[in-house]
Amino acid sequence: MSGDCAELYQLLDAYVDGELSAGECEQLKSHLVECPSCLSEYERDALLKALVRRSCQCEEAPSTLRAQILTRISTFASDGQTFRSTTVTTVTELD
Incomplete structure (x- = not known):
C-alpha cells in the first residue's frame, strides 16, 4: 500500500x-x-x-435511542467542536 x-x-x-x-x-x-x-x-x-x-x-430505532443520539450530537456541537451536517441527516433518517 x-x-x-x-x-x-x-x-x-x-x-x-x-x-x-x-x-x-x-x-x-x-x-x-x-x-x-x-x-x-x-x-x-x-x-x-x-x-x-x-x-x-x-x-425502526427505538425513540429513546434516537433521542439519546440527537442529545449527544447537540452536546457535541455546543462544545464548539465541528461536525458535518450529513451526520445529523444520517441520524434523523432513522425515523
Missing part, C-alpha cells in the same frame, strides 16, 4: 457515508480511478453498507 493509499484509505468510510468535503471527494475519486486496490476496498465497503441498510430497512 503506497503512502497515498494509506492516507486515502482512512477516508473511505467517510466517503461511503457522504461525509467528505467536495475537495476530499474529488481527491479520493481521482485516486480510486487510478488504484484498483483502493477501488476494491471502496466497492466492498459500499456493498456492505447497502446490505446493512437493506436488511435493517424494516427495523
Whole structure:
C-alpha cells in the first residue's frame, strides 16, 4: 500500500457515508480511478453498507435511542467542536 493509499484509505468510510468535503471527494475519486486496490476496498465497503441498510430497512430505532443520539450530537456541537451536517441527516433518517 503506497503512502497515498494509506492516507486515502482512512477516508473511505467517510466517503461511503457522504461525509467528505467536495475537495476530499474529488481527491479520493481521482485516486480510486487510478488504484484498483483502493477501488476494491471502496466497492466492498459500499456493498456492505447497502446490505446493512437493506436488511435493517424494516427495523425502526427505538425513540429513546434516537433521542439519546440527537442529545449527544447537540452536546457535541455546543462544545464548539465541528461536525458535518450529513451526520445529523444520517441520524434523523432513522425515523
